[in-house]
Amino acid sequence: MIPTDPQDRDILAAEYVLGTLDARAAAELDAALPGDAALRAAIREWEARLAPLMVLAAPEAPPPDLWDRIERALPGAPRPAPAPKRRGWLDLWRGWAIGASAVAAGLAVVLVTRPAPEPPRLMTVLLTQRDQPAWVVEADPSGRLHLASVTPRRLEEGRAMQLWSLAPGETAPTSLGLIPPEGRLTVNTGGVRPEPGMLIEISLEPPGGSPTGRPTGPIIFIGRLTAAGSS
Template identity: 45%
Template sequence: MDYSRAALADHLAAEYVSGSLRGPARRRFEALLPAHPTLLAAVREWQSRLMPLTVSVEPRKPPAAVWKRIEARIGGATRPPARTSWWSQLALWRGVSAFASIAAIGLAVLLASPGPAQPPVVVVLSATGAAAGAVVPASFVASISGDGRAMVTRPLVNVSLEADRALELWALPGSGAPRSLGLISASGATVVKKAKVLEGATGLAVSLEPAGGSPTGAPTGPVLYVGKLQL
């Protein structure tokens, strides 16, 4: 199998990072990683896409019934005898707990399964064409947690910037001046820590600013990307 093929590497990396690649297939993939730069690059790319979204996943204690079912499946007729050391049992449960945590994160990020947690809101910010030749035309995607407390942005295509320029994200209220959400990456994921100011916002915008951001608290350069927001 040709693991240097970008499409194949991307597909396997997506399954690996999300946790859906399991058992012998997962172990085989991990053994291949050190010798295949294309696979390594694809894994890092998917980690940068998905891992920041876990900041919006609230920790939840599994119900007692879940632990009983796990105990029944791994124990049953083959339950270790009473003289088994407490250390061995502790190691086993630590392993089960770690696996359950990883699986929960993967499912929460990819499936947004129904439950108490609200699914994330995805906003696409389209290019306005306001800066001719300043950037590569593209779009940004903003993934916002259902409670509006966390947000991750990422360009669909890397944006070319001059060394003394930066991209700044703004919340657009129904009325009044835009509110800065900080600088965002032109080539990767950015975790926005000021998402609480999204309350009352009807849209998002990205402007071209000096390297340190707007010196006035308002957009000073052209607005390059705009998207509607409905929380």
């Protein structure tokens, strides 16, 4: 049954978007949506709120043998080949020795040629005063910062938004430039390399940016870089 309490309905909408409802509850909500405009609006709000966080999930390829396993599990799939005849102990020892040598050689090649693990992606989501996602910031391995607006913002005439970073231990932020009207910006941070705990700020400034090299207007968005997937 669809609850009537606003808070319970909001939680239900969030669980629906997250996909954590069981099949019966999801089907019941699907049936109620055509006649419940408020519930549809709550679902749209949660979709907009959670969509920016999708970039935190690193893509993962399925196992290479997935389709083979699915085909073998289907009705009418061919049976596996019969097990080979049992060999004598001498054959087993010979096979083990050859196999162990091959594994050792292969392991040596892997250890030598395996690339170094990539550093974790650093990200943050800058929120509005109502805790709604407004900006997504990501630092790539080369040290560049990518800023993207979740919802376009219109500024009053004579104002501009300026991006800043503040590394841990520093007392003054570093300007990363003005944010274009389209709300997307990629910058090279130069000598200030992104790191966990770095603050990312957006301030309101005059059209040409801060005249002092420091924020002169209010800080309207702020977030802290963390490794993607960390708690």
